[in-house]
Amino acid sequence: MEGFFARVKARAEALFREAPFYPWAEAIGHSALEALWARYSTPGLEALAAWAGPFRERVFREALEEAGGPPERARELAEAFFRERRRYPLYPEAEAFLAEARRRGLALALLTNGVPDLQREKLVGAGLAHHFSLVLISGEVGIGKPDPRLFRMALCAFGVAPEEAAMVGDNPQKDVRGARLAGVRAVWVDRGLRPEDPEASPDLRVGDLREVFLAEAL
Known part of the structure; x- marks a missing residue:
C-alpha cells in the first residue's frame, strides 16, 4: 500500500x-x-x-x-x-498541551498554510478551534509560512514584540525558518518526519509537545 x-x-x-x-x-x-x-x-x-x-x-x-x-x-x-x-487523527498530547497553555494565560494563534475551508475544517474536526484566539490562514491573507509577514501579523494582533513570542511547530522549513526570519523563538517538535533545515536552526528541539513546558520554553 x-x-x-x-x-x-x-x-x-x-x-x-x-x-x-x-x-x-x-x-x-x-x-x-x-x-x-x-x-x-x-x-x-x-x-x-x-x-x-x-x-x-x-x-x-x-x-x-x-x-x-x-x-x-x-x-x-x-x-x-x-x-x-x-x-483527523491527533497526537495524543496535543489537547492537553493547548489546554495547559491557556491555563497559563498564554494567547494562542494558529498560523497555517492552505485553502481556508480545508484548514478550518481540520481545526474544527480535530476539536481544537476553541483553544485559539487568532487563526491566520494563508489562503485568506495571501501569504504563507515561511514568509515572516504572516508571523508579524500575529505579533501585531496580540500587541507583542518578537522576543515575547514563540512558534511551536513541526515543519523546519516553514515553522522554524519563518519564526527565525520574524525574530521569534522557534521550538521544533521533531517527530522524525522531516529533516532539519540547515539554514534555520531552532532555539529548542523537542520530541513531543509535553517537552515544551518541561524545558520551560514558554
Missing part, C-alpha cells in the same frame, strides 16, 4: 504543477495532497471546485495504470481517500 501511495503522491504533485492556479497554490503553501481532499467551498474558489473532481480521478487512474491495477477503480479510490483523510 505504501508503494501505491507513493505513486499517488508523485502523480498528484506532477499534475498539480500543471494546474493554471499552481503559482497561487505554491504561494499560500497549498499542497498537491491536500488538493486530493479539499472541498474548495470558500467563495471565489468555484473554479478549483470544478477542477478538483477530474484531477483526483486522473491522479488515481494514472497511479493504478503505473502499478498495473484496474484503472476503472480510480473514482472509487479517489472518493475513499477523500473520506479517509477526514478522520
Whole structure:
C-alpha cells in the first residue's frame, strides 16, 4: 500500500504543477495532497471546485495504470481517500498541551498554510478551534509560512514584540525558518518526519509537545 501511495503522491504533485492556479497554490503553501481532499467551498474558489473532481480521478487512474491495477477503480479510490483523510487523527498530547497553555494565560494563534475551508475544517474536526484566539490562514491573507509577514501579523494582533513570542511547530522549513526570519523563538517538535533545515536552526528541539513546558520554553 505504501508503494501505491507513493505513486499517488508523485502523480498528484506532477499534475498539480500543471494546474493554471499552481503559482497561487505554491504561494499560500497549498499542497498537491491536500488538493486530493479539499472541498474548495470558500467563495471565489468555484473554479478549483470544478477542477478538483477530474484531477483526483486522473491522479488515481494514472497511479493504478503505473502499478498495473484496474484503472476503472480510480473514482472509487479517489472518493475513499477523500473520506479517509477526514478522520483527523491527533497526537495524543496535543489537547492537553493547548489546554495547559491557556491555563497559563498564554494567547494562542494558529498560523497555517492552505485553502481556508480545508484548514478550518481540520481545526474544527480535530476539536481544537476553541483553544485559539487568532487563526491566520494563508489562503485568506495571501501569504504563507515561511514568509515572516504572516508571523508579524500575529505579533501585531496580540500587541507583542518578537522576543515575547514563540512558534511551536513541526515543519523546519516553514515553522522554524519563518519564526527565525520574524525574530521569534522557534521550538521544533521533531517527530522524525522531516529533516532539519540547515539554514534555520531552532532555539529548542523537542520530541513531543509535553517537552515544551518541561524545558520551560514558554
